[in-house]
Amino acid sequence: MSNSPIAVEQHGPELRHHFSTVEQQRDSASLGMWLFLATEIMFFGGMFCAYLIYRLNYYNEFAAGSRSLNLKWGTINTIVLICSSLTVALSVRAAQMGKRKLVVILLILTLIFGLAFLGIKGIEWYDKYKEHHIPGASFNVDDLVREYPQIHIDQSHEQIYFSLYFAMTGLHALHMIIGVGIFSYLLFHAWKGRYTTTYYTPVEIGGLYWHFVDIVWIYLFPLLYLIDRKPLG
Amino acid sequence: MSEHVLSSKLYYAIWIVLMVLTVVTAWVATIDLGPFNTVVALLIASSKALLVILFFMHVKYTSEKLTKMVIVSSIFWLLILLFLSLSDYGTRHLGHG
Numbered sequence: 001m002s003n004s005p006i007a008v009e010q011h012g013p014e015l016r017h018h019f020s021t022v023e024q025q026r027d028s029a030s031l032g033m034w035l036f037l038a039t040e041i042m043f044f045g046g047m048f049c050a051y052l053i054y055r056l057n058y059y060n061e062f063a064a065g066s067r068s069l070n071l072k073w074g075t076i077n078t079i080v081l082i083c084s085s086l087t088v089a090l091s092v093r094a095a096q097m098g099k100r101k102l103v104v105i106l107l108i109l110t111l112i113f114g115l116a117f118l119g120i121k122g123i124e125w126y127d128k129y130k131e132h133h134i135p136g137a138s139f140n141v142d143d144l145v146r147e148y149p150q151i152h153i154d155q156s157h158e159q160i161y162f163s164l165y166f167a168m169t170g171l172h173a174l175h176m177i178i179g180v181g182i183f184s185y186l187l188f189h190a191w192k193g194r195y196t197t198t199y200y201t202p203v204e205i206g207g208l209y210w211h212f213v214d215i216v217w218i219y220l221f222p223l224l225y226l227i228d229r230k231p232l233g
Numbered sequence: 234m235s236e237h238v239l240s241s242k243l244y245y246a247i248w249i250v251l252m253v254l255t256v257v258t259a260w261v262a263t264i265d266l267g268p269f270n271t272v273v274a275l276l277i278a279s280s281k282a283l284l285v286i287l288f289f290m291h292v293k294y295t296s297e298k299l300t301k302m303v304i305v306s307s308i309f310w311l312l313i314l315l316f317l318s319l320s321d322y323g324t325r326h327l328g329h330g
Contacts, residue, residue, distance in 0.1 A: 027297045034300050038307035045311045052315060053322045075259045079252060086248040089289040096238045211290050215282045221255075222274035226262040230270065 014199035022198050033205040037212050044216055047171065051164050051223065058157040063228035064144050065161035068133065070124055074225040077120045078217065084113030085214045092207045095200035100193055103203065107187040110210070114180045121173055128162070135163045150232050165224055172220060175213045182206050237294045247288045254281050 011022060019025035055062045091106035132140040141158045186206050189195065195203055258277040262270060287293040292301065 027295075027300075030295070031297060031299050031303065034303045038303055038310075041307045041311055042314070045314050048311075049315055049318050053318065056319075056323070071259065075255065078255045082248065082251045082255060085251075085285060085289055086244060089244050089247075090241060093238060093241060093244065208290055211285050215285055218281045218285070219278050222258055222262070222278050226258065226270075226274050228270075229262040230265040231263070 012196070012198055014196070026201055026204070029201045029205055030208070033208045037208065040212060044168075044171070047164070047168050048219070048223075051168065054157075054160050054164065055227070058154070058160060060151050061153055061157040062161045064141075064148050064151045064153050065133075065158055065165065066225060066227035067148065067229065068131070068144055069165075069225050070127065071225055071229065073120050073124050074221055077117050078221045080113050080117045080120070081214050081217050084110050084117070085211055087113065088207045088210045092200070092204050095190070095195050095203040096197065098195075098197040100190065100195070103190045103195065104187065107183055107190055111180060111183050111187065114176055114183065118173060118176055118180075121169065121176075125166075125169075128166075133162050134166065135159045148232065168220055168224065172213065172216055175216070179210050179213055182209060237291075239288070239291075239294070243288065247284050251281055251284060 015022050015025060019028065087106045087109040091103050091110065094102040094106055128134055131143060132138050139155070139159055139162070141153060141155060144158065145153050183206060186203055189202065254277050258274055261273055261277075264270075266273060286304070292304065295301070
C-alpha cells in the first residue's frame with residue numbers, strides 16, 4: 001500500500017473497507033440502531049394501543065388498579081432510571097474522550113442502577129402477588145372494592161388492568177435484563193481497553209438502547225401509576 | 234457530527250430537569266385538574282422523552298438527517314396505529330356486539 005500511487009487515508013484497524021471514513025461508519029451504526037428502535041416503538045406501541053382502548057372503556061377499574069400501585073416505589077424507580085441514563089450519557093462522553101477508567105466506573109454505576117431498578121420492580125411484583133392482584137385463578141380485588149367504595153369495580157375488567165400492568169412492566173423489565181447483559185459486555189470490553197477515541201461505537205449504540213428503555217418507562221410511569229391519584233370525594 | 238463532545242455540565246443540567254419533572258408529575262397527579270390530569274401527565278412525559286432524545290441520545294447534534302427522519306416517521310407510524318385503532322374501537326362498544 002505504501003508505494004501505491006493512490007493516496008490512502010491513514011486510519012486505524014477499526015475502519016471496515018466498505019466505509020470511507022470512521023465518521024461514516026459510526027453514523028451508519030447509529031442509523032441502524034435507530035431503525036431497530038423504530039421497530040421497538042411499534043413493538044411497545046401495540047401494548048400502548050391495547051392499554052389506551054381498555055382504559056377508555058374501563059376507566060374505573062384502571063383508576064382503582066392504579067391507586068393500588070405503590071407510588072413511592074414507582075417514583076423512586078423513575079429516579080433510579082433517570083440516574084442510570086445520566087451515567088450512560090456520561091460514559092459515552094468519557095468514551096469519546098478516551099478516558100478508559102471513567103468509562104469503566106460509569107458503566108459499573110449504570111449496572112448498579114439497572115439492577116436496583118429490577119430489584120425494586122421485584123419488590124412491587126411480590127407485593128402484588130401477596131395481594132392476589134396477579135391475573136389468574138387466585139385473582140381477587142375484594143380489598144380494592146372495600147378500600148374504594150366510591151369506585152364501581154368489575155373483577156374481570158380489573159383483571160385486564162393488571163394483565164396490562166404485568167405485560168407492560170414485564171416486557172420493560174425484560175428489556176432492562178437484556179440491557180444489563182449488553183452493559184456487562186460493554187464493561188468487559190471497556191475494561192480490556194478495546195474502545196478508543198475513534199472507536200467507541202458499541203458504547204454509543206448500547207447507550208441509545210438504554211435511553212430508549214428509559215423513555216418507555218418515562219411513559220409507563222404516568223400511564224400505570226398516575227391514572228387517578230386525586231383525593232376521592 | 235456524532236463525534237461532537239458535549240460539556241458534562243449540560244448532561245447534569247438535563248438530569249436535574251428530568252428529576253424535577255419526575256417529582257412534579259407525581260405531585261401534580263394528586264391535585265384535581267379534571268380531565269387535564271392526563272393531559273399534564275402526558276405533556277410532562279413527552280417533555281422528558283424529548284430531552285432524553287435530543288441531548289442524551291445526541292439527536293440535536295447529529296449531522297445525519299436520515300436519523301431524524303427515522304425518528305419522526307416511527308412516531309408518525311405509532312400515531313397511525315393509535316389513531317386508526319381508536320377510530321375503530323371508539324365507534325363500537327366492547328362486549329355488546
